[in-house]
Amino acid sequence: MDTGSPYTVLSTNELLGARLPLRTMQKGEIVSLAGFRFFRHPINNVTMSFRAENGELYKGRLSSIGALVPTKLDKKTLSDVKNIPSIIGHDFLEENKLSFHFNVSAKIAYLEY
Numbered sequence: 001m002d003t004g005s006p007y008t009v010l011s012t013n014e015l016l017g018a019r020l021p022l023r024t025m026q027k028g029e030i031v032s033l034a035g036f037r038f039f040r041h042p043i044n045n046v047t048m049s050f051r052a053e054n055g056e057l058y059k060g061r062l063s064s065i066g067a068l069v070p071t072k073l074d075k076k077t078l079s080d081v082k083n084i085p086s087i088i089g090h091d092f093l094e095e096n097k098l099s100f101h102f103n104v105s106a107k108i109a110y111l112e113y
Contacts, residue, residue, distance in 0.1 A: 005089035009040060009066040012081045025069045033068065034084050036077070040066035048092070050111065058113065060096040 015022060028041040046065050050058045068084070070077045093100060093111075102109045 005087045006091065007040075007066055008062060008089040008092045009068050009087050010043070011084050011086040012038075012068050012070060012078065013084070014086050015067055015069065016078070020067070022069050022073055025067055026071070026073070028066070030071060031066075034081075036081055036084070037071045038068040039071060041069050043067055060092060060098070062092050062095055
């Protein structure tokens with residue numbers, strides 16, 4: 001979770017895990033993150049699911065999220081960006097009326113609806 005991010009993005013690793021075609025997704029706004037440049041390829045009408053502590057499934061919707069696709073697609077770059085996480089941004093929190101709680105000393109973070 002990046003509490004300062006205005007928008008939600010899926011990491012390159014998530015895209016690779018879903019076997020999405022990265023080469024055809026190399027379009028959209030260019031953004032910089034962790035020293036790398038990515039296309040923020042838009043994916044529209046997304047539903048994201050989270051498992052609550054009680055086991056219930058919470059589904060949140062977002063009109064659009066960005067897919068982080070490196071501007072350079074080669075083995076070295078894909079290896080270098082594999083630890084960059086997906087980011088839940090303010091857009092998702094606002095659209096789903098969620099609050100994010102983070103307690104550093106207790107080492108806990110959670111979403112509340």
